[in-house]
Amino acid sequence: MSTFRHHEPLKYDGPHTTGALIRLLNEANDAMKPWAKGREPKDLFERRTWEMAASHATFFSALRHILEIGPNVPAGKSVDFVGYVLMWVGCVEHHHYWEEELYYPKFAIGLHTDEIAKEHVSFKAGLDQMQEYLVACLPKGYPYGFDAKLTTEEKTKDFDMAKLETIVWSFVLPLISHLVGEIVYLSPEKLRAAQTVKEMQDIDTWNAAYFKNQLPLDTFLTWLVLHVPVWSEFPPVPSFVKGIICRWIVYWKWRRWWQFAPSKPQ
Secondary structure, eight states: OOOOOOOOOOOOOOOOHHHHHHHHHHHHHHHHHHHHBSSSOOSSSHHHHHHHHHHHHHHHHHHHHHHHHHOOOGGHHHHHHHHHHOOOOOHHHHHHHHHHHHGGGGSSSOOOOOOOHHHHHHHHHHHHHHHHHHHSSSOOTTTTTTEEEEESSOOOOOOHHHHHHHEEEHHHHHHHHHHHHHHHHTOOOHHHHHHEEEEEEEHHHHHHHHHTTTTIIIIIIHHHHHOTTTTTTTTTHHHHHIIIIIIIGGGGGGHHHHHTOOSSOO
């Protein structure tokens, strides 16, 4: 029988304001800090938790930034801002694809990672709605998302930040609940109890190769570098990749999106 229990969505009965959303995301980000701060741990079990928590913290930080700057984006830049927001959607979706199809199947049956992945349904409809709405705000042939695929339909909507916030409210509570609860469940102590060192070495080796060879440098990795919280040294790539390649060389390919990224680590 699984020891994993689905988390109840966060309870929030107050007004659905921008400020309330930002406070919820700040609290979630703070919950990740003990696990994700600093350099990549040398310990195999701590490293798995650190990487997952840092990814989640980056999702929280980036969404908070979107909400903070969105109301002040000029109308003339709204299309590129939509493209920027779609990178957040694409990165979150890929993260959960990676978990469900590639990463979690590598863990011992006793850890019940399949039960963790089942929580994704609690916010998937909201993420899908967010992507559908944003894509409808783009002209035909505009690149978007994790793999920069092109839109195939003509633009049918004008971007409205208030509409976007309404959609975010529809899924943000279960999303936060899942991302925070997942880290508690996959703490180093629980990983040690379920996995052997050899198993973790194999997972670590596979994951490092996947990160190096499968993730696009110009979209996903650059997005991570630009949005990871200042207190974490994630992602685990050489400093010249973060400081030079991502911020200067490949940055320019999608500068239409990165113009909205934080000007300095937050």
